[in-house]
Amino acid sequence: MRQVSTPLVATRARRDVATVRQDFPVLSGTANGRPLVYLDNAATSQKPRAVIESLVRFYQTENANIHRGVHELSQRATLAYEAARAKLQRFLNAGDPHEVIFVRGATEAINLVASSFGRIRFRPGDEVVVSAMEHHSNLVPWQIACEIAGARLRVIPMSDAGELDLDALRDMLGDRTRLVAVVHVSNSLGTINPVTEIVRMAHDAGAPVLVDGAQAAPHMPIDVQELDADFYALSGHKMFGPTGIGVLYGKAKLLEAMPPYQGGGEMIRSVTFEKTTYAPLPAKFEAGTPHIAGAIGLGAAVDYLRGLSWEWIQHHEHDLLEYATEQLRFVPGLRIVGTAARKAAVISFVLEGVHAHDIGTILDQSGIAIRTGHHCTQPVMDRLGIPATARASFAFYNTREEVDALVRGVQEVRAVFG
Protein backbone atom coordinates (compact mmCIF):
# COMPACT_ATOMS: atom_id res chain seq x y z
CA MET A 1 0.00 0.00 0.00
CA ARG A 2 1.20 3.48 -0.74
CA GLN A 3 1.78 5.59 2.30
CA VAL A 4 1.68 9.29 2.79
CA SER A 5 3.03 10.43 6.09
CA THR A 6 3.13 14.21 6.06
CA PRO A 7 1.32 15.77 9.03
CA LEU A 8 -0.72 17.92 6.67
CA VAL A 9 -2.29 14.90 4.99
CA ALA A 10 -2.87 13.18 8.33
CA THR A 11 -4.78 16.21 9.61
CA ARG A 12 -6.90 16.38 6.51
CA ALA A 13 -7.57 12.66 6.73
CA ARG A 14 -9.10 12.94 10.17
CA ARG A 15 -11.34 15.77 9.08
CA ASP A 16 -12.38 13.77 6.06
CA VAL A 17 -13.43 10.78 8.16
CA ALA A 18 -15.89 12.89 10.11
CA THR A 19 -17.37 14.19 6.86
CA VAL A 20 -17.42 10.79 5.21
CA ARG A 21 -19.22 9.21 8.17
CA GLN A 22 -22.11 11.60 7.65
CA ASP A 23 -22.69 9.99 4.27
CA PHE A 24 -23.56 6.67 5.99
CA PRO A 25 -26.83 6.97 7.92
CA VAL A 26 -26.43 3.70 9.83
CA LEU A 27 -23.17 4.85 11.41
CA SER A 28 -24.94 7.38 13.61
CA GLY A 29 -27.17 4.64 15.01
CA THR A 30 -26.89 2.47 18.10
CA ALA A 31 -26.58 -1.22 18.95
CA ASN A 32 -27.56 -2.54 22.38
CA GLY A 33 -28.10 1.05 23.42
CA ARG A 34 -24.53 2.11 22.65
CA PRO A 35 -23.19 4.03 19.67
CA LEU A 36 -22.64 1.51 16.89
CA VAL A 37 -19.01 0.61 16.26
CA TYR A 38 -19.22 -1.27 13.00
CA LEU A 39 -16.11 -3.40 12.45
CA ASP A 40 -17.64 -6.15 10.33
CA ASN A 41 -16.98 -4.61 6.95
CA ALA A 42 -15.50 -7.76 5.44
CA ALA A 43 -18.90 -9.42 5.97
CA THR A 44 -20.74 -6.52 4.42
CA SER A 45 -20.09 -2.83 4.14
CA GLN A 46 -22.48 -0.04 5.05
CA LYS A 47 -24.21 1.98 2.34
CA PRO A 48 -23.80 5.67 1.68
CA ARG A 49 -26.91 7.80 1.28
CA ALA A 50 -26.15 8.14 -2.45
CA VAL A 51 -26.60 4.38 -2.91
CA ILE A 52 -29.75 4.19 -0.80
CA GLU A 53 -31.25 7.13 -2.68
CA SER A 54 -30.37 5.67 -6.07
CA LEU A 55 -32.51 2.63 -5.23
CA VAL A 56 -35.42 4.78 -4.12
CA ARG A 57 -35.10 7.01 -7.17
CA PHE A 58 -35.08 4.04 -9.53
CA TYR A 59 -38.18 2.46 -8.04
CA GLN A 60 -39.98 5.79 -7.80
CA THR A 61 -39.19 7.19 -11.22
CA GLU A 62 -37.72 4.61 -13.59
CA ASN A 63 -38.89 1.14 -12.65
CA ALA A 64 -39.56 -1.00 -15.73
CA ASN A 65 -38.09 -4.13 -17.24
CA ILE A 66 -35.12 -3.62 -19.48
CA HIS A 67 -34.11 -4.44 -23.04
CA ARG A 68 -37.61 -5.28 -24.23
CA GLY A 69 -40.12 -2.52 -23.72
CA VAL A 70 -40.83 -0.03 -26.49
CA HIS A 71 -42.11 2.36 -23.89
CA GLU A 72 -40.30 5.34 -22.48
CA LEU A 73 -39.92 3.98 -18.95
CA SER A 74 -38.33 0.76 -20.15
CA GLN A 75 -35.89 2.72 -22.23
CA ARG A 76 -34.94 4.85 -19.25
CA ALA A 77 -34.46 1.76 -17.09
CA THR A 78 -32.33 0.16 -19.81
CA LEU A 79 -30.19 3.27 -20.12
CA ALA A 80 -29.67 3.43 -16.36
CA TYR A 81 -28.77 -0.27 -16.19
CA GLU A 82 -26.29 -0.03 -19.05
CA ALA A 83 -24.86 3.20 -17.62
CA ALA A 84 -24.16 1.22 -14.44
CA ARG A 85 -22.32 -1.37 -16.52
CA ALA A 86 -20.16 1.37 -18.01
CA LYS A 87 -19.38 2.65 -14.51
CA LEU A 88 -18.24 -0.79 -13.43
CA GLN A 89 -16.16 -1.08 -16.59
CA ARG A 90 -14.36 2.14 -15.65
CA PHE A 91 -14.03 1.01 -12.02
CA LEU A 92 -12.24 -2.16 -13.13
CA ASN A 93 -10.61 -0.55 -16.14
CA ALA A 94 -12.04 -3.32 -18.32
CA GLY A 95 -11.43 -2.96 -22.02
CA ASP A 96 -15.07 -3.22 -23.02
CA PRO A 97 -18.44 -2.89 -21.21
CA HIS A 98 -19.43 -6.27 -22.66
CA GLU A 99 -16.79 -7.84 -20.46
CA VAL A 100 -18.79 -6.80 -17.40
CA ILE A 101 -21.46 -9.38 -16.50
CA PHE A 102 -23.93 -8.55 -13.75
CA VAL A 103 -24.41 -11.45 -11.36
CA ARG A 104 -25.69 -11.88 -7.79
CA GLY A 105 -22.26 -11.54 -6.23
CA ALA A 106 -18.76 -12.96 -6.28
CA THR A 107 -20.13 -16.40 -5.41
CA GLU A 108 -22.29 -16.49 -8.52
CA ALA A 109 -19.47 -15.03 -10.63
CA ILE A 110 -17.19 -17.88 -9.61
CA ASN A 111 -19.89 -20.52 -10.03
CA LEU A 112 -20.55 -19.16 -13.50
CA VAL A 113 -16.94 -19.64 -14.54
CA ALA A 114 -16.55 -22.99 -12.76
CA SER A 115 -19.67 -24.31 -14.42
CA SER A 116 -19.34 -22.83 -17.91
CA PHE A 117 -15.58 -22.70 -18.39
CA GLY A 118 -15.22 -25.98 -16.50
CA ARG A 119 -17.67 -27.69 -18.86
CA ILE A 120 -15.60 -26.95 -21.95
CA ARG A 121 -12.11 -27.01 -20.50
CA PHE A 122 -11.83 -29.49 -17.60
CA ARG A 123 -11.15 -33.11 -18.54
CA PRO A 124 -10.08 -36.18 -16.54
CA GLY A 125 -6.56 -35.73 -15.21
CA ASP A 126 -6.62 -31.95 -15.60
CA GLU A 127 -5.70 -29.75 -12.68
CA VAL A 128 -7.28 -26.67 -11.15
CA VAL A 129 -5.20 -24.66 -8.69
CA VAL A 130 -6.62 -22.73 -5.74
CA SER A 131 -4.86 -21.32 -2.69
CA ALA A 132 -4.91 -22.38 0.95
CA MET A 133 -6.68 -19.18 1.94
CA GLU A 134 -9.70 -19.28 -0.33
CA HIS A 135 -13.14 -18.38 0.91
CA HIS A 136 -15.44 -21.36 0.47
CA SER A 137 -16.95 -19.49 -2.48
CA ASN A 138 -13.69 -19.80 -4.40
CA LEU A 139 -13.13 -23.40 -3.37
CA VAL A 140 -16.38 -25.37 -3.41
CA PRO A 141 -17.37 -24.41 -7.01
CA TRP A 142 -14.00 -25.76 -8.19
CA GLN A 143 -14.42 -28.94 -6.15
CA ILE A 144 -17.79 -29.45 -7.84
CA ALA A 145 -16.39 -28.70 -11.32
CA CYS A 146 -13.43 -31.01 -10.73
CA GLU A 147 -15.70 -33.78 -9.54
CA ILE A 148 -17.87 -33.50 -12.63
CA ALA A 149 -14.87 -33.51 -14.97
CA GLY A 150 -12.66 -35.97 -13.11
CA ALA A 151 -10.10 -33.21 -12.67
CA ARG A 152 -7.86 -32.71 -9.67
CA LEU A 153 -7.78 -29.76 -7.29
CA ARG A 154 -4.37 -28.54 -6.19
CA VAL A 155 -3.74 -26.12 -3.36
CA ILE A 156 -1.04 -23.45 -3.08
CA PRO A 157 0.20 -23.76 0.52
CA MET A 158 0.65 -20.81 2.83
CA SER A 159 2.96 -19.91 5.68
CA ASP A 160 1.95 -19.47 9.32
CA ALA A 161 1.90 -15.73 8.68
CA GLY A 162 -0.62 -16.22 5.90
CA GLU A 163 1.52 -15.71 2.81
CA LEU A 164 1.28 -17.94 -0.25
CA ASP A 165 4.21 -20.10 -1.24
CA LEU A 166 4.87 -19.03 -4.82
CA ASP A 167 7.71 -21.53 -5.26
CA ALA A 168 5.21 -24.29 -4.56
CA LEU A 169 2.86 -22.71 -7.09
CA ARG A 170 5.63 -22.69 -9.68
CA ASP A 171 6.19 -26.40 -9.08
CA MET A 172 2.54 -27.31 -9.44
CA LEU A 173 1.88 -25.33 -12.62
CA GLY A 174 2.19 -27.43 -15.74
CA ASP A 175 0.54 -28.54 -18.91
CA ARG A 176 -2.29 -30.13 -16.92
CA THR A 177 -3.18 -26.84 -15.27
CA ARG A 178 -6.44 -25.57 -16.72
CA LEU A 179 -7.07 -22.65 -14.39
CA VAL A 180 -5.74 -20.89 -11.31
CA ALA A 181 -8.33 -19.38 -8.94
CA VAL A 182 -6.93 -17.15 -6.23
CA VAL A 183 -8.20 -14.60 -3.77
CA HIS A 184 -6.88 -11.05 -4.11
CA VAL A 185 -7.35 -10.10 -0.44
CA SER A 186 -8.03 -12.79 2.18
CA ASN A 187 -11.22 -12.17 4.14
CA SER A 188 -10.03 -14.01 7.23
CA LEU A 189 -6.33 -13.04 7.31
CA GLY A 190 -6.23 -9.74 5.44
CA THR A 191 -3.32 -10.87 3.26
CA ILE A 192 -2.99 -8.98 -0.01
CA ASN A 193 -1.79 -11.62 -2.43
CA PRO A 194 0.72 -10.83 -5.19
CA VAL A 195 -1.83 -11.47 -7.92
CA THR A 196 0.16 -9.77 -10.67
CA GLU A 197 2.96 -12.25 -10.11
CA ILE A 198 0.58 -15.19 -9.81
CA VAL A 199 -1.10 -14.22 -13.08
CA ARG A 200 2.26 -13.96 -14.82
CA MET A 201 3.33 -17.37 -13.54
CA ALA A 202 0.05 -19.00 -14.52
CA HIS A 203 0.12 -17.42 -17.97
CA ASP A 204 3.65 -18.68 -18.50
CA ALA A 205 2.20 -22.15 -17.92
CA GLY A 206 -0.68 -21.40 -20.30
CA ALA A 207 -3.34 -21.27 -17.58
CA PRO A 208 -5.92 -18.50 -17.19
CA VAL A 209 -6.52 -16.95 -13.77
CA LEU A 210 -9.68 -16.07 -11.90
CA VAL A 211 -9.16 -13.51 -9.15
CA ASP A 212 -11.70 -13.31 -6.34
CA GLY A 213 -11.70 -9.59 -5.70
CA ALA A 214 -14.62 -9.38 -3.29
CA GLN A 215 -12.39 -8.16 -0.44
CA ALA A 216 -10.04 -6.10 -2.59
CA ALA A 217 -12.54 -3.76 -4.24
CA PRO A 218 -13.42 -1.80 -1.07
CA HIS A 219 -9.77 -1.16 -0.25
CA MET A 220 -7.79 -0.49 -3.42
CA PRO A 221 -8.06 0.53 -7.07
CA ILE A 222 -8.47 -2.45 -9.40
CA ASP A 223 -7.11 -2.52 -12.93
CA VAL A 224 -7.94 -5.83 -14.56
CA GLN A 225 -5.88 -5.02 -17.63
CA GLU A 226 -2.81 -4.19 -15.63
CA LEU A 227 -3.31 -7.35 -13.55
CA ASP A 228 -3.97 -9.19 -16.81
CA ALA A 229 -6.57 -11.23 -14.90
CA ASP A 230 -8.73 -13.41 -17.12
CA PHE A 231 -11.67 -13.31 -14.72
CA TYR A 232 -12.29 -11.01 -11.79
CA ALA A 233 -15.19 -11.42 -9.35
CA LEU A 234 -16.82 -8.67 -7.26
CA SER A 235 -19.60 -8.51 -4.67
CA GLY A 236 -21.50 -5.23 -4.65
CA HIS A 237 -22.46 -5.32 -0.99
CA LYS A 238 -18.84 -5.52 0.15
CA MET A 239 -18.02 -2.32 -1.76
CA PHE A 240 -20.78 -0.08 -0.37
CA GLY A 241 -23.40 -1.19 -2.90
CA PRO A 242 -26.58 -3.23 -2.43
CA THR A 243 -26.74 -6.93 -1.65
CA GLY A 244 -27.68 -9.34 -4.42
CA ILE A 245 -25.59 -7.69 -7.12
CA GLY A 246 -22.03 -8.29 -8.23
CA VAL A 247 -19.86 -8.45 -11.27
CA LEU A 248 -17.98 -11.03 -13.22
CA TYR A 249 -15.34 -9.46 -15.38
CA GLY A 250 -14.03 -11.79 -18.06
CA LYS A 251 -11.84 -11.30 -21.08
CA ALA A 252 -14.18 -11.16 -24.09
CA LYS A 253 -12.31 -13.89 -25.94
CA LEU A 254 -12.83 -16.34 -23.07
CA LEU A 255 -16.43 -15.35 -22.35
CA GLU A 256 -17.33 -15.68 -26.03
CA ALA A 257 -16.00 -19.22 -26.15
CA MET A 258 -17.92 -20.25 -23.03
CA PRO A 259 -21.40 -21.81 -23.12
CA PRO A 260 -24.24 -20.10 -21.24
CA TYR A 261 -24.45 -20.63 -17.50
CA GLN A 262 -28.22 -20.39 -17.22
CA GLY A 263 -30.89 -20.49 -19.92
CA GLY A 264 -33.93 -18.29 -20.10
CA GLY A 265 -35.14 -14.96 -21.33
CA GLU A 266 -32.78 -12.13 -22.16
CA MET A 267 -29.89 -14.47 -23.06
CA ILE A 268 -31.20 -15.74 -26.42
CA ARG A 269 -31.07 -14.54 -30.00
CA SER A 270 -33.75 -16.86 -31.35
CA VAL A 271 -35.60 -19.84 -29.93
CA THR A 272 -37.30 -22.73 -31.71
CA PHE A 273 -37.96 -26.20 -30.40
CA GLU A 274 -35.22 -27.48 -32.67
CA LYS A 275 -32.50 -24.95 -32.00
CA THR A 276 -31.77 -21.93 -29.88
CA THR A 277 -29.04 -19.45 -30.58
CA TYR A 278 -27.64 -17.24 -27.89
CA ALA A 279 -27.31 -13.53 -27.53
CA PRO A 280 -23.87 -11.93 -27.68
CA LEU A 281 -22.08 -10.69 -24.57
CA PRO A 282 -23.02 -9.67 -21.97
CA ALA A 283 -26.65 -10.80 -22.38
CA LYS A 284 -25.58 -14.42 -22.96
CA PHE A 285 -24.72 -14.65 -19.27
CA GLU A 286 -27.60 -12.59 -17.91
CA ALA A 287 -30.58 -14.92 -18.22
CA GLY A 288 -33.82 -13.63 -16.75
CA THR A 289 -34.65 -10.20 -15.41
CA PRO A 290 -31.53 -9.05 -13.60
CA HIS A 291 -31.33 -7.09 -10.35
CA ILE A 292 -31.81 -3.83 -12.22
CA ALA A 293 -32.05 -1.59 -9.17
CA GLY A 294 -29.08 -3.38 -7.61
CA ALA A 295 -26.90 -2.75 -10.66
CA ILE A 296 -27.88 0.92 -10.61
CA GLY A 297 -27.14 1.04 -6.87
CA LEU A 298 -23.74 -0.54 -7.44
CA GLY A 299 -23.10 2.10 -10.11
CA ALA A 300 -23.93 4.72 -7.48
CA ALA A 301 -21.47 3.07 -5.06
CA VAL A 302 -18.74 3.22 -7.66
CA ASP A 303 -19.56 6.88 -8.32
CA TYR A 304 -19.32 7.49 -4.57
CA LEU A 305 -15.90 5.85 -4.42
CA ARG A 306 -14.75 7.99 -7.34
CA GLY A 307 -15.59 11.02 -5.24
CA LEU A 308 -13.08 9.90 -2.60
CA SER A 309 -9.39 9.46 -3.17
CA TRP A 310 -7.83 5.99 -3.11
CA GLU A 311 -4.71 7.57 -1.79
CA TRP A 312 -6.61 8.91 1.21
CA ILE A 313 -8.55 5.65 1.71
CA GLN A 314 -5.38 3.60 1.69
CA HIS A 315 -3.52 5.98 3.91
CA HIS A 316 -6.36 6.10 6.43
CA GLU A 317 -7.00 2.34 6.46
CA HIS A 318 -3.31 1.64 6.82
CA ASP A 319 -3.23 3.95 9.81
CA LEU A 320 -6.20 2.09 11.36
CA LEU A 321 -4.51 -1.26 10.72
CA GLU A 322 -1.22 -0.19 12.28
CA TYR A 323 -2.90 1.49 15.22
CA ALA A 324 -5.22 -1.43 15.95
CA THR A 325 -2.41 -3.97 15.58
CA GLU A 326 -0.26 -2.01 18.00
CA GLN A 327 -3.05 -1.42 20.56
CA LEU A 328 -4.37 -5.00 20.55
CA ARG A 329 -0.90 -6.32 21.32
CA PHE A 330 -1.25 -4.81 24.80
CA VAL A 331 -4.11 -7.19 25.64
CA PRO A 332 -2.69 -10.17 27.58
CA GLY A 333 -3.06 -13.48 25.76
CA LEU A 334 -4.18 -11.91 22.48
CA ARG A 335 -2.59 -13.22 19.31
CA ILE A 336 -3.18 -11.76 15.86
CA VAL A 337 -3.78 -14.37 13.18
CA GLY A 338 -2.55 -13.30 9.77
CA THR A 339 0.63 -11.29 9.87
CA ALA A 340 1.52 -10.99 6.20
CA ALA A 341 3.79 -8.14 5.17
CA ARG A 342 1.08 -6.76 2.89
CA LYS A 343 -2.30 -6.63 4.58
CA ALA A 344 -5.63 -4.93 4.13
CA ALA A 345 -7.29 -3.47 7.23
CA VAL A 346 -8.49 -6.80 8.58
CA ILE A 347 -7.42 -8.13 11.98
CA SER A 348 -8.25 -11.69 12.98
CA PHE A 349 -7.29 -12.62 16.50
CA VAL A 350 -7.59 -15.27 19.15
CA LEU A 351 -7.61 -14.75 22.89
CA GLU A 352 -6.12 -17.41 25.10
CA GLY A 353 -8.78 -19.35 27.00
CA VAL A 354 -11.69 -17.55 25.33
CA HIS A 355 -13.61 -18.77 22.31
CA ALA A 356 -14.22 -16.21 19.56
CA HIS A 357 -17.96 -16.55 19.93
CA ASP A 358 -17.81 -15.36 23.53
CA ILE A 359 -15.66 -12.40 22.48
CA GLY A 360 -18.31 -11.50 19.90
CA THR A 361 -21.15 -11.60 22.43
CA ILE A 362 -19.31 -9.45 24.96
CA LEU A 363 -18.26 -6.85 22.37
CA ASP A 364 -21.81 -6.76 21.06
CA GLN A 365 -22.99 -5.62 24.49
CA SER A 366 -20.83 -2.54 23.95
CA GLY A 367 -22.29 -1.90 20.51
CA ILE A 368 -19.22 -3.27 18.75
CA ALA A 369 -19.97 -5.44 15.73
CA ILE A 370 -17.27 -7.90 14.75
CA ARG A 371 -17.37 -11.29 13.07
CA THR A 372 -16.54 -14.50 14.88
CA GLY A 373 -16.13 -18.01 13.55
CA HIS A 374 -14.27 -19.57 10.66
CA HIS A 375 -15.26 -16.81 8.22
CA CYS A 376 -16.18 -19.35 5.53
CA THR A 377 -12.51 -20.35 5.40
CA GLN A 378 -12.50 -23.62 7.32
CA PRO A 379 -9.31 -24.87 5.62
CA VAL A 380 -7.51 -21.73 6.82
CA MET A 381 -8.57 -22.44 10.40
CA ASP A 382 -7.52 -26.09 10.05
CA ARG A 383 -4.19 -25.06 8.57
CA LEU A 384 -3.51 -22.75 11.52
CA GLY A 385 -4.87 -25.24 14.05
CA ILE A 386 -7.53 -22.93 15.49
CA PRO A 387 -11.30 -23.47 15.58
CA ALA A 388 -12.26 -19.87 14.97
CA THR A 389 -11.10 -16.29 15.22
CA ALA A 390 -12.60 -12.97 16.15
CA ARG A 391 -12.24 -10.57 13.25
CA ALA A 392 -12.34 -6.80 13.15
CA SER A 393 -12.46 -5.54 9.58
CA PHE A 394 -12.27 -1.86 8.80
CA ALA A 395 -13.53 0.48 6.13
CA PHE A 396 -12.50 4.04 5.33
CA TYR A 397 -15.29 5.38 7.57
CA ASN A 398 -13.87 3.80 10.71
CA THR A 399 -11.90 5.84 13.22
CA ARG A 400 -9.11 5.50 15.76
CA GLU A 401 -11.73 6.10 18.46
CA GLU A 402 -13.49 2.95 17.26
CA VAL A 403 -10.22 1.05 17.53
CA ASP A 404 -9.99 2.30 21.13
CA ALA A 405 -13.52 1.01 21.77
CA LEU A 406 -12.54 -2.37 20.35
CA VAL A 407 -9.49 -2.58 22.59
CA ARG A 408 -11.54 -1.59 25.66
CA GLY A 409 -14.08 -4.24 24.70
CA VAL A 410 -11.46 -6.96 24.40
CA GLN A 411 -10.04 -5.93 27.76
CA GLU A 412 -13.52 -6.37 29.21
CA VAL A 413 -13.62 -9.88 27.75
CA ARG A 414 -10.37 -10.54 29.56
CA ALA A 415 -11.90 -9.22 32.77
CA VAL A 416 -15.01 -11.43 32.47
CA PHE A 417 -13.02 -14.57 31.76
CA GLY A 418 -10.22 -13.80 34.18
Place this chain on the structure above:
Amino acid sequence: MVDLRELYQQVVLDHNRSPRNFKQLPNANRTAEGTNPLCGDQITLYLVVTNDVIEDVGFQGAGCAISQASASLMTAAVKGKTKTEADALFHAFHAMVTGGPNGAIDEKALGKLAALSGVRQFPVRVKCANLPWHTLHEALAGSGDTVSTEEGGSDTPDDPDRR
Protein backbone atom coordinates in the same frame (compact mmCIF):
# COMPACT_ATOMS: atom_id res chain seq x y z
CA MET B 1 -28.22 -3.44 28.33
CA VAL B 2 -28.12 -6.96 29.73
CA ASP B 3 -25.60 -7.84 32.37
CA LEU B 4 -22.85 -9.99 30.95
CA ARG B 5 -22.30 -11.53 34.38
CA GLU B 6 -25.72 -13.12 34.07
CA LEU B 7 -24.62 -14.97 30.97
CA TYR B 8 -21.13 -15.73 32.16
CA GLN B 9 -21.93 -16.76 35.72
CA GLN B 10 -19.13 -18.20 37.82
CA VAL B 11 -20.59 -21.70 37.50
CA VAL B 12 -20.54 -21.36 33.71
CA LEU B 13 -16.98 -20.04 33.62
CA ASP B 14 -15.90 -22.79 36.01
CA HIS B 15 -17.46 -25.58 33.94
CA ASN B 16 -15.92 -24.05 30.81
CA ARG B 17 -12.48 -23.92 32.40
CA SER B 18 -12.68 -27.33 34.07
CA PRO B 19 -15.32 -29.37 32.27
CA ARG B 20 -16.70 -32.37 34.19
CA ASN B 21 -16.81 -35.81 32.58
CA PHE B 22 -14.54 -34.57 29.80
CA LYS B 23 -13.47 -37.98 28.56
CA GLN B 24 -14.14 -40.65 26.04
CA LEU B 25 -15.89 -43.73 27.45
CA PRO B 26 -14.35 -46.89 25.98
CA ASN B 27 -17.38 -48.92 27.04
CA ALA B 28 -19.96 -46.48 25.66
CA ASN B 29 -22.91 -48.13 23.99
CA ARG B 30 -24.38 -44.87 22.66
CA THR B 31 -22.49 -42.02 21.05
CA ALA B 32 -23.51 -38.98 19.05
CA GLU B 33 -21.77 -35.99 17.61
CA GLY B 34 -23.16 -32.47 17.60
CA THR B 35 -21.89 -29.51 15.61
CA ASN B 36 -22.82 -25.91 15.20
CA PRO B 37 -21.45 -25.21 11.71
CA LEU B 38 -21.93 -21.46 11.96
CA CYS B 39 -19.52 -20.98 14.84
CA GLY B 40 -17.69 -24.27 14.98
CA ASP B 41 -18.95 -25.60 18.32
CA GLN B 42 -18.47 -29.34 18.38
CA ILE B 43 -19.11 -32.05 20.96
CA THR B 44 -19.00 -35.82 20.97
CA LEU B 45 -21.11 -37.50 23.61
CA TYR B 46 -20.51 -40.98 25.04
CA LEU B 47 -23.14 -42.83 27.06
CA VAL B 48 -23.33 -46.10 28.89
CA VAL B 49 -27.05 -46.90 29.02
CA THR B 50 -28.30 -49.99 30.83
CA ASN B 51 -31.99 -50.75 31.25
CA ASP B 52 -32.91 -47.18 30.34
CA VAL B 53 -30.56 -45.74 32.94
CA ILE B 54 -27.67 -43.45 31.95
CA GLU B 55 -25.01 -45.16 34.04
CA ASP B 56 -22.10 -43.18 32.75
CA VAL B 57 -21.61 -40.20 30.45
CA GLY B 58 -18.63 -38.41 28.99
CA PHE B 59 -18.01 -35.81 26.33
CA GLN B 60 -15.24 -34.28 24.32
CA GLY B 61 -15.40 -31.17 22.25
CA ALA B 62 -14.34 -27.64 21.54
CA GLY B 63 -16.26 -24.45 21.22
CA CYS B 64 -17.54 -21.42 23.03
CA ALA B 65 -17.88 -21.22 26.80
CA ILE B 66 -21.65 -21.59 26.63
CA SER B 67 -21.61 -24.80 24.59
CA GLN B 68 -18.83 -26.39 26.61
CA ALA B 69 -20.20 -25.37 30.00
CA SER B 70 -23.64 -26.56 28.94
CA ALA B 71 -22.20 -29.92 27.94
CA SER B 72 -20.34 -30.24 31.21
CA LEU B 73 -23.36 -29.24 33.33
CA MET B 74 -25.55 -31.59 31.34
CA THR B 75 -23.32 -34.61 31.86
CA ALA B 76 -23.27 -33.95 35.60
CA ALA B 77 -27.05 -33.57 35.63
CA VAL B 78 -28.02 -36.67 33.67
CA LYS B 79 -25.60 -39.19 35.14
CA GLY B 80 -27.61 -41.87 36.94
CA LYS B 81 -30.90 -40.63 35.53
CA THR B 82 -33.38 -42.68 33.52
CA LYS B 83 -34.07 -41.74 29.93
CA THR B 84 -37.43 -40.35 30.97
CA GLU B 85 -35.84 -38.20 33.67
CA ALA B 86 -33.23 -36.96 31.22
CA ASP B 87 -35.97 -36.07 28.75
CA ALA B 88 -37.77 -34.11 31.43
CA LEU B 89 -34.55 -32.18 32.16
CA PHE B 90 -34.12 -31.52 28.44
CA HIS B 91 -37.64 -30.03 28.29
CA ALA B 92 -37.12 -27.90 31.39
CA PHE B 93 -33.76 -26.66 30.08
CA HIS B 94 -35.15 -25.95 26.63
CA ALA B 95 -38.09 -24.05 28.12
CA MET B 96 -35.68 -21.96 30.19
CA VAL B 97 -33.32 -20.92 27.39
CA THR B 98 -36.02 -20.32 24.78
CA GLY B 99 -38.50 -18.71 27.17
CA GLY B 100 -37.49 -15.12 26.43
CA PRO B 101 -35.97 -12.54 28.78
CA ASN B 102 -38.70 -12.84 31.44
CA GLY B 103 -39.49 -16.53 31.11
CA ALA B 104 -40.01 -18.66 34.19
CA ILE B 105 -37.15 -20.80 35.49
CA ASP B 106 -37.96 -24.09 37.18
CA GLU B 107 -34.97 -23.95 39.53
CA LYS B 108 -36.14 -26.95 41.51
CA ALA B 109 -36.14 -29.17 38.44
CA LEU B 110 -33.05 -27.62 36.88
CA GLY B 111 -30.69 -27.39 39.84
CA LYS B 112 -27.24 -26.28 38.67
CA LEU B 113 -28.47 -26.12 35.07
CA ALA B 114 -30.17 -22.86 36.04
CA ALA B 115 -26.72 -21.26 35.85
CA LEU B 116 -27.32 -21.04 32.11
CA SER B 117 -30.50 -19.01 32.52
CA GLY B 118 -28.69 -15.90 31.25
CA VAL B 119 -28.72 -17.42 27.78
CA ARG B 120 -32.41 -16.53 27.38
CA GLN B 121 -31.38 -12.87 27.11
CA PHE B 122 -28.97 -13.67 24.28
CA PRO B 123 -31.06 -15.15 21.46
CA VAL B 124 -28.11 -15.92 19.20
CA ARG B 125 -26.49 -18.01 21.92
CA VAL B 126 -29.48 -20.27 22.52
CA LYS B 127 -28.24 -22.86 20.09
CA CYS B 128 -24.85 -22.98 21.79
CA ALA B 129 -26.54 -23.96 25.04
CA ASN B 130 -28.91 -26.39 23.35
CA LEU B 131 -26.31 -28.23 21.26
CA PRO B 132 -25.30 -30.77 23.97
CA TRP B 133 -28.94 -31.49 24.76
CA HIS B 134 -29.86 -32.11 21.13
CA THR B 135 -26.83 -34.37 20.94
CA LEU B 136 -27.99 -36.26 24.04
CA HIS B 137 -31.42 -36.62 22.54
CA GLU B 138 -29.85 -38.07 19.40
CA ALA B 139 -27.63 -40.44 21.37
CA LEU B 140 -30.58 -41.72 23.39
CA ALA B 141 -32.69 -42.09 20.25
CA GLY B 142 -29.78 -44.10 18.99
CA SER B 143 -29.74 -43.07 15.33
CA GLY B 144 -26.02 -42.36 15.61
CA ASP B 145 -26.22 -39.42 13.19
CA THR B 146 -24.37 -36.16 13.58
CA VAL B 147 -26.60 -33.48 15.04
CA SER B 148 -26.33 -30.09 13.43
CA THR B 149 -27.88 -26.90 14.74
CA GLU B 150 -28.56 -25.94 11.14
CA GLU B 151 -30.77 -28.89 10.30
CA GLY B 152 -34.21 -29.96 11.26
CA GLY B 153 -36.76 -28.17 13.40
CA SER B 154 -35.75 -29.40 16.81
CA ASP B 155 -35.90 -25.96 18.39
CA THR B 156 -39.33 -24.59 19.16
CA PRO B 157 -40.79 -21.66 17.19
CA ASP B 158 -39.95 -19.29 20.01
CA ASP B 159 -36.29 -20.03 19.45
CA PRO B 160 -35.17 -16.86 17.63
CA ASP B 161 -32.60 -18.88 15.69
CA ARG B 162 -35.43 -20.39 13.75
CA ARG B 163 -37.23 -17.20 12.88
